Amino acid sequence: MANISLTVNGETRSGEAESRTLLVHFLRDTLRLTGTHVGCVVGRCGACTVMWNGAPVKSCMVFAVQTDGDEVVTVEGLARDKRLHPLQEAFWKKDAVECGYCTPGMLMSAYGLLSNGKTPTEAEIKKAISGNLCRCTGYGNIVAAIREAAGNFK
Amino acid sequence: MYPAAFEYLRPRSIREAVELLLRHGEDAKLLAGGQSLVPMMKLRVARPKYLIDIHRIAGLNYVREEHGAICIGATTRHVQIEQSPLIRDKMSMLAQAAGEIGDAQVRNRGTIGGGLAEADPVGDYGPVALALDARMKCVRPSGVREIPASDFFTFAYTTALEPDEILMEIIFPLPPRGSAGVYHKLEKVAGDFAIAAAAVQLAVGRDGVCTSIAIGVSGGGPMPQKPAAVENLLRGKKIDRELTEEAGRLIQDDAEPIEDLRGSAAYKRKALSAVLRRALTESLRLTTNNL
């Protein structure tokens, strides 16, 4: 067992984990941040996407020990002061959520795309979420929501 | 889906990594981006007792131009290669290939060194490394050596790297001035590995005659190939529709694709022919624009 200490959503968090513990399980089971979803656990669905040192990654493809000393942002880190993040607002407005299984991962991939401050094209939006599977919406509303959020991203 | 237990080691320098690899031998594995190794460990196909994480070693992550070549540190990520202004400008097919790998999350983590060392039969760097005659600079306790791409891939998922050897840098000689490069990949769904792919770097004179040609392909067998017969067919001849068709037939006849979920051998032969013809046609258009 190793003690892992990292910054999650701006706060220092630490916990014990075996080397083989995946980041997604560490976040959910040890830190009790259950917003990040577990889907396939083999890197195919994107439900577990989080930001690691500023870029979206699949947290089932990373061992928690690899992130020791680093910065991670999960879907819980988007809303501030009980106000939804503009991306979450846009997903709500554009009906980009049905069952919600893919939503945390979609939001984090979109967050990664928009955090460079540029307004993406539709093709860029689609490329950015190609690693995130949604079995409900048909993607149209998700693309529309990200496009909408790009206008008022902070 | 838990891997077997292992001890995690985080060397700070190449020297330290080499020592750890020597000390633990076959019980150790290098971890770069983890985008191939972590799934293998979860399936317990790989069960290293020691995992040596090289992705934080300072000085292994860079892209620079040196002595007529672009040199890339082994832990440089796919996304950095895709977005590097230097690579986009001088070696666009490499940027294209990196941008076609998996999805954004995979490109944010996966590294060029890991991709080459993994040697997936249809990995995206293989055809480009072969076409451009890249050299793999490696280090082991006994010293440093360079392995040419043509000797590097020895079979599916197998390379000329020794178990105690670390890939440090990949050296891509700059293609001839005025030539144009295209990487064309056919995939079943976005983010998947290729069914077949072709990397073509081509230059023609004002008369349309091919003055230089370099090709690398994947999908025609258990490892990427440099089809010398096709290069010889095209070199010194006017590249037109007929010759392009002939190149497509030649590559198809020589291919021995492996049948799998991405398609039958017969289908893959045709796919390989198609990607080669498309890459040739597109690079011809681009190089003609350069004239």
Ligand SMILES: Cc1cc2nc3c(=O)[nH]c(=O)nc-3n(C[C@H](O)[C@H](O)[C@H](O)COP(=O)(O)OP(=O)(O)OC[C@H]3O[C@@H](n4cnc5c(N)ncnc54)[C@H](O)[C@@H]3O)c2cc1C
């Ligand atoms: C969903 C998904 C889709 C993908 N799609 C594609 C695709 O379309 N095309 C493609 O090409 N790849 C694809 N990949 C694989 C991806 O490109 C990997 O990043 C790459 O194959 C391995 O690089 P890595 O840095 O993650 O290496 P790791 O997984 O860390 O290591 C892979 C292997 O290489 C060894 N190794 C790593 N670095 C070195 C080094 N410097 N010296 C010696 N040995 C080393 C490791 O010990 C291990 O055996 C995909 C992966 C996923 C999960």
Ligand code: FES
């Ligand atoms: S749970 Fe990580 S990609 Fe599916």
Ligand code: FES
């Ligand atoms: S909303 Fe159900 S999977 Fe996307």
